[in-house]
Amino acid sequence: MSRKLNFYAGPSVLPVEVLEELQANIVDYQGNGFSLIEASHRGKVYDKVHNEAIALIKELMGISDDYSVIFLGGGATLQFSMVPMNFLVDGKVGDYTLTGTWAKKAYTDAEKIGKVHAVFDGKDKNYTTLPEASSVKPSANSAYLHLTSNETIGGLEWKHWPETGDVPLIADMSSDILSRPVPVDKFAMIYAGAQKNLGPAGATIAIIRNDLLERCGDHLTAYLNYKTHTKSNALYNTPPVFSIWGIKLVLEWIKKTGGAEAMAKRAEKKSALLYGTMAESNGFYRCPVDEKYRSTMNVVFRLPNEELEAKFLKESEEAGMLGLKGHRSVGGCRASIYNSLPEDAVSTLAQFMKEFQRKNG
Amino acid sequence: MSRKLNFYAGPSVLPVEVLEELQANIVDYQGNGFSLIEASHRGKVYDKVHNEAIALIKELMGISDDYSVIFLGGGATLQFSMVPMNFLVDGKVGDYTLTGTWAKKAYTDAEKIGKVHAVFDGKDKNYTTLPEASSVKPSANSAYLHLTSNETIGGLEWKHWPETGDVPLIADMSSDILSRPVPVDKFAMIYAGAQKNLGPAGATIAIIRNDLLERCGDHLTAYLNYKTHTKSNALYNTPPVFSIWGIKLVLEWIKKTGGAEAMAKRAEKKSALLYGTMAESNGFYRCPVDEKYRSTMNVVFRLPNEELEAKFLKESEEAGMLGLKGHRSVGGCRASIYNSLPEDAVSTLAQFMKEFQRKNG
Ligand SMILES: Cc1ncc(COP(=O)(O)O)c(C=O)c1O
Ligand SMILES: Cc1ncc(COP(=O)(O)O)c(C=O)c1O
Ligand SMILES: [Mg+2]
Ligand SMILES: [Mg+2]
Ligand SMILES: [Mg+2]
Ligand SMILES: [Mg+2]
Numbered sequence: 001m002s003r004k005l006n007f008y009a010g011p012s013v014l015p016v017e018v019l020e021e022l023q024a025n026i027v028d029y030q031g032n033g034f035s036l037i038e039a040s041h042r043g044k045v046y047d048k049v050h051n052e053a054i055a056l057i058k059e060l061m062g063i064s065d066d067y068s069v070i071f072l073g074g075g076a077t078l079q080f081s082m083v084p085m086n087f088l089v090d091g092k093v094g095d096y097t098l099t100g101t102w103a104k105k106a107y108t109d110a111e112k113i114g115k116v117h118a119v120f121d122g123k124d125k126n127y128t129t130l131p132e133a134s135s136v137k138p139s140a141n142s143a144y145l146h147l148t149s150n151e152t153i154g155g156l157e158w159k160h161w162p163e164t165g166d167v168p169l170i171a172d173m174s175s176d177i178l179s180r181p182v183p184v185d186k187f188a189m190i191y192a193g194a195q196k197n198l199g200p201a202g203a204t205i206a207i208i209r210n211d212l213l214e215r216c217g218d219h220l221t222a223y224l225n226y227k228t229h230t231k232s233n234a235l236y237n238t239p240p241v242f243s244i245w246g247i248k249l250v251l252e253w254i255k256k257t258g259g260a261e262a263m264a265k266r267a268e269k270k271s272a273l274l275y276g277t278m279a280e281s282n283g284f285y286r287c288p289v290d291e292k293y294r295s296t297m298n299v300v301f302r303l304p305n306e307e308l309e310a311k312f313l314k315e316s317e318e319a320g321m322l323g324l325k326g327h328r329s330v331g332g333c334r335a336s337i338y339n340s341l342p343e344d345a346v347s348t349l350a351q352f353m354k355e356f357q358r359k360n361g
Numbered sequence: 362m363s364r365k366l367n368f369y370a371g372p373s374v375l376p377v378e379v380l381e382e383l384q385a386n387i388v389d390y391q392g393n394g395f396s397l398i399e400a401s402h403r404g405k406v407y408d409k410v411h412n413e414a415i416a417l418i419k420e421l422m423g424i425s426d427d428y429s430v431i432f433l434g435g436g437a438t439l440q441f442s443m444v445p446m447n448f449l450v451d452g453k454v455g456d457y458t459l460t461g462t463w464a465k466k467a468y469t470d471a472e473k474i475g476k477v478h479a480v481f482d483g484k485d486k487n488y489t490t491l492p493e494a495s496s497v498k499p500s501a502n503s504a505y506l507h508l509t510s511n512e513t514i515g516g517l518e519w520k521h522w523p524e525t526g527d528v529p530l531i532a533d534m535s536s537d538i539l540s541r542p543v544p545v546d547k548f549a550m551i552y553a554g555a556q557k558n559l560g561p562a563g564a565t566i567a568i569i570r571n572d573l574l575e576r577c578g579d580h581l582t583a584y585l586n587y588k589t590h591t592k593s594n595a596l597y598n599t600p601p602v603f604s605i606w607g608i609k610l611v612l613e614w615i616k617k618t619g620g621a622e623a624m625a626k627r628a629e630k631k632s633a634l635l636y637g638t639m640a641e642s643n644g645f646y647r648c649p650v651d652e653k654y655r656s657t658m659n660v661v662f663r664l665p666n667e668e669l670e671a672k673f674l675k676e677s678e679e680a681g682m683l684g685l686k687g688h689r690s691v692g693g694c695r696a697s698i699y700n701s702l703p704e705d706a707v708s709t710l711a712q713f714m715k716e717f718q719r720k721n722g
Contacts, residue, residue: 002394003389003394003395004393004394004395006395006399008399008400008401008404009401010401010599011398011399011400011401011402011407011599011602012399012401013395013399014396014398014399016388019387019388019396019398019399020388022387023384023387023388026380026383026384026387027377027380027381027384028364032365033363033364033365033681034364034365034367034374034683035375035380037372037375037380037561037562037607038367038369038372038373038374038375038380039369039372040369040370040371040372040373040684041372041562042689043369043684046372072434072435073434073435073436073439073563073601074433074434074435074439074584075434075584075598075599076598077583077584077597077598078434078435078584078585080582080583080584081582081583081584081585085582105583108583109582109583109584112580112581112582113582193599195599195602200398200602200603201398201402201599201600201601201602201603202434202563202564202601202602202603202604203563219473220473221441221442221446221470221473221474222438222441222442222466222469222470223435223436223438223439223441223442223470224439224442236438237436237437237438238371238372238436238554238556238562239562240434240562240563240601240604241372241556241561241562241563242561242562242563242603242604242607243563243601243603246398246603320394322395323401323404328403
């Protein structure tokens with residue numbers, strides 16, 4: 001089999017070793033006489049996988065025992081509801097940094113739950129830049145301050161974190177979790193859909209500082225209350241078993257290949273290759289994003305016109321490169337280059353970009 | 362590999378053909394050069410699987426175009442929240458039939474959302490029987506009437522359906538969906554977690570009559586509003602790809618092996634074998650459930666005392682039979698015998714039961 005070079009934004013590429021491990025065990029899990037996806041979530045065999053996945057997240061992200069780590073279903077999108085339902089209480093204000101599509105979706109849901117405030121709105125600059133972290137201050141009566149660490153569609157990534165003092169800082173890290181070391185203790189909560197850097201779609205990871213759980217009110221229904229899940233080690237109801245198994249394997253792969261620091265080095269190198277190719281293209285390739293905040297995960301770029309973009313997408317796909325089309329809401333091109341994407345896929349793309357410019361520039 | 366006989370209540374046994382098909386395609390999906398779990402949910406390859414799964418549900422259950430079929434995350438448990446959030450409106454009353462653990466969980470969540478009423482409560486009889494379907498009538502001001510078609514823990518199954526007239530009838534069919542033909546047009550909504558009769562954990566199926574969607578208010582956040590999902594063909598956000606793939610394969614297997622009617626025949630035969638073994642045991646094995654409502658999916662039984670139950674569980678496991686322990690909340694024994702469990706697994710169990718009685722009776 002020849003593997004395509006997979007630049008999809010999510011679900012996205014997985015390490016081939018992980019796929020092979022799933023393949024080897026999906027009919028008969030480690031000689032137990034049943035598949036892991038046939039195993040009770042209350043049994044020893046699944047329990048081990050579940051707890052190892054949680055332990056690996058804690059280890060690789062350096063998470064202290066002050067935090068609970070849980071898995072949820074419903075995608076990162078369900079967290080746009082659950083965060084304000086659990087934490088936007090007592091007439092307080094939910095502070096949001098509007099940095100692009102994803103932050104705005106989180107904000108729009110929070111608006112339906114309680115009072116919200118945009119401490120930053122990138123609209124004037126068409127969401128191509130971020131605020132200086134040090135300039136971001138919560139409201140006087142803030143319930144929490146929410147940010148999107150990496151805007152998957154806009155291609156923007158926070159490089160520093162706001163200081164919010166006693167106000168809980170909450171981050172959607174769906175598209176850059178474990179792509180770099182993060183000072184978890186600055187955050188009250190981190191959540192991330194699995195399907196970009198962590199594993200197969202179907203599970204969302206939530207990391208919640210335990211003192212925050214006191215806010216989760218008894219008016220909340222069972223599933224929508226974070227406490228339900230933290231109290232039961234994320235086994236209140238049937239978890240998305242396969243995704244969690246996949247996450248465990250991806251985490252083992254991240255650990256084996258050097259952890260968050262090694263991921264960051266690789267991400268810097270891979271993204272620099274693409275941003276460098278643009279810089280050397282005399283304006284043929286343009287990245288609309290403020291240089292200071294360019295994403296190391298989702299590299300967005302434009303060509304001189306839409307016809308050339310269509311041609312670029314067509315020919316890159318013929319050359320075995322998938323998913324380079326920008327999100328339908330913004331157009332253009334985007335290369336998602338998550339942890340699991342090999343470096344040589346990115347050099348192949350850079351080479352292709354140069355060649356394409358030579359022929360069409 | 363020798364396969365265990367898998368009586369787990371969920372996640373539970375899958376057809377071995379399905380597991381082998383997943384295995385054959387999990388590294389390279391049908392020669393595309395990537396796994397389906399690496400494919401964009403906006404791409405052609407995944408789209409086909411998604412739409413085929415939906416079409417098969419419609420075909421196998423005989424669902425008309427008056428209904429939308431969607432996939433959701435969060436398990437059937439999240440539906441305990443979403444049903445009342447979407448449909449328990451305008452000061453109406455949510456009617457619930459309290460028939461066991463699962464119905465009560467649905468009721469407890471609905472209580473937090475609006476006014477609820479128990480039209481039946483099996484408490485006095487320790488949840489071992491169901492009401493006569495014809496005796497079940499909605500309240501004067503009913504928003505809907507909710508029932509649990511099969512109580513997975515109690516081992517009770519509805520054999521007839523209440524007539525609710527204009528009042529929407531909503532059913533949690535998590536543990537018996539597609540185990541028998543169901544007159545879908547009697548129901549306004551049916552939902553079911555996948556992990557028993559339909560496929561790997563991680564997805565919930567919801568079948569909603571379209572006129573009901575008018576009730577879903579704009580005060581609801583995006584994920585928690587059914588309309589969000591029906592309007593986008595269940596692709597508003599990233600779906601649980603792997604589970605849906607597995608569901609598609611299980612549905613193909615159900616179709617190939619005869620559909621809902623054939624499943625019902627097999628279920629009758631398999632469950633009759635176990636209930637018959639009990640009947641012939643001179644009281645050694647006792648099923649606490651009212652004969653009229655005994656489940657064809659989850660067969661619960663007790664032995665003369667807890668010591669014998671412990672011995673039975675130990676020896677059955679040594680003999681390669683998994684998951685025969687009753688739910689921790691009720692004790693005793695339970696054999697979950699879903700669609701995918703082969704008939705010979707059940708005859709092996711029946712044989713084992715007789716043998717065990719002979720030695721210990
Ligand atoms: C930053 C970010 N947040 C949230 C989401 C939504 O995630 P999901 O599809 O799991 O609901 C995405 C998906 O692409 C994302 O990139
Ligand atoms: C009848 C019934 N309803 C709901 C549930 C809860 O399903 P989930 O674990 O997917 O939330 C179960 C799980 O066993 C069940 O049997
Ligand atoms: Mg964006
Ligand atoms: Mg699964
Ligand atoms: Mg029950
Ligand atoms: Mg998946």
